[in-house]
Amino acid sequence: MTKIAIVTGSTRPGRNNHGVAEWVLAQAQLRGDADYELVDIADFNLPILDEAYPAAYQNYQNDHTKVWAAKIAEFDGYVFITGEYNHSVQPALANALSYLNAEFNNKAAGMVGYGSAFGARAIEHLRGILSELQVAHVQKTGLFSLFTDFENFSTFKPTEQQAASLAPMLDQLVSWSHALKAVREDSLAAV
Template sequence: MSQTKPRIAIIIGSTRPTRFADKPAAWMLEKAKAHGAFDVELVDLREMDLPFFDEKASNLWMASDNPKALQWQEKIAEFDGYIFVVAEYNHSITGSLKNALDQAYVEWNRKPMAYIGYGGVGAARAIEHLRGIGIELQMVPLRNAVHIAAGSFMAVHPLGENGPMETIENAIAPAAQAMLDELEWWAKATMAARNGQTETS
């Protein structure tokens, strides 16, 4: 098995100018780097400028045509797993994140997906919805997640106390550690399986 570290993308799933996502994304990036098992990169959907999905079919069935969709597929293909930064809109994920997921298929396959969500209930409903989407994309949804909820959310949100993420670290760091440990296991396992499949095909 290769000793190469799994490459992990932290994908910011909101594109609003006033989004809160940058704050937990930066904290998660720091924790993932400190964990030591990964090479980590922040991937911002706002910078990708994806069109609404308008291909003839998913790239499971035929190649995409739109250059920005192809650029997105090439980008996410670089990674061995993903941590999604999840906002909850009306009990689900953002439209921009759903669109980004739909713009690819084969590039997501057989890779683990983790989550850090925020909001009144820590984006629990949105993350549960995202897990179901991930299954359809043949990803490996992790059990563990980081939920920034209720009082912790208001302690760091601009509409509340707007404190630094360190203010709530005691509340969320154990969940982050458990999630990153699980992500390491699945990223290495799926990398080995994909490499074995490539070698025998």
């Protein structure tokens, strides 16, 4: 079965991100169309990027990088959860993505954003990062407002309208994740 990671984008104490990720996981698991798993970047204790070699070389020196790489390599696709921070992705997510390269290549990603402007600017910046990692990011996104989808700006309770934005993204993501398995197999056969 296609394996999809739901990746948190924040490591901050009291973060909203984990609640959004848990909700996405619960919704995704109801579908039965893929094997979904929550991957919390906080569990990997990644410092500011501290590898001597560019990620494309896969010459990882640090144990935290090796563990992170092994986990990410398990999946066919990803849902990245990002709040908008200074009109961009959350710093912890950008840092975590910077550690790796080949583990993401020829895989698919969907995105869920939240913020004062539904996380739209964070999503657009994330698209650029994912393109460089050779990740095929789907067009549909889950978008949530800090003003209407969070109780007291902290407890995630999406409106019905915004909650409905998740299913089209997951539809595309599952399809693309499955299709890109063939691309990865062709790449391996060519080596």
